[in-house]
Amino acid sequence: MPTPDTATVLPATLVLIAMGFTGAREEGLLTSLGVDITSRGNIVHDADWATTVDGVFTAGDCARGQSLIVWAIAEGRSCAASVDEHLMGVTSLPRPVRPGEKPVTV
Numbered sequence: 220m221p222t223p224d225t226a227t228v229l230p231a232t233l234v235l236i237a238m239g240f241t242g243a244r245e246e247g248l249l250t251s252l253g254v255d256i257t258s259r260g261n262i263v264h265d266a267d268w269a270t271t272v273d274g275v276f277t278a279g280d281c282a283r284g285q286s287l288i289v290w291a292i293a294e295g296r297s298c299a300a301s302v303d304e305h306l307m308g309v310t311s312l313p314r315p316v317r318p319g320e321k322p323v324t325v
């Protein structure tokens with residue numbers, strides 16, 4: 220939300236905006252699937268990475284928000300275990316992390 224009366228005009232010939240990841244793109248796939256999105260633009264999911272649509276799972280930046288590749292890899296592996304369990308009723312795949320877990324600090 221812009222702060223009133225704080226606008227400044229800066230002359231420039233090139234402007235590069237470094238925004239990084241600003242949330243999952245809703246139009247297209249997510250809209251057609253009908254998954255719920257949080258107010259911060261992330262895909263809503265439960266403790267098993269399941270979205271609000273049966274059979275649709277999520278992990279990584281679009282679920283956690285902008286983060287690090289190690290989280291995306293660990294979450295992707297954990298999500299795969301949940302998908303396996305959803306399809307087969309049981310899984311032996313590893314779940315390195317649970318949704319919302321914070322990095323371990325030493």
Ligand SMILES: Cc1cc2nc3c(=O)[nH]c(=O)nc-3n(C[C@H](O)[C@H](O)[C@H](O)COP(=O)(O)OP(=O)(O)OC[C@H]3O[C@@H](n4cnc5c(N)ncnc54)[C@H](O)[C@@H]3O)c2cc1C
Nearest residue numbers: 239240244247248249278279280281285286287288289291
């Ligand atoms: C500029 C920048 C620098 C970064 N530097 C680092 C770093 O140094 N170290 C680090 O650990 N992390 C870094 N990150 C973060 C890291 O890149 C992400 O955390 C990681 O890539 C997330 O992986 P992901 O698989 O969740 O998502 P992504 O890697 O974003 O993959 C999502 C994929 O889905 C595709 N996609 C999106 N919508 C659709 C659709 N509708 N249909 C089909 N495909 C679709 C996209 O094209 C993309 O290929 C950086 C991120 C940015 C933006």
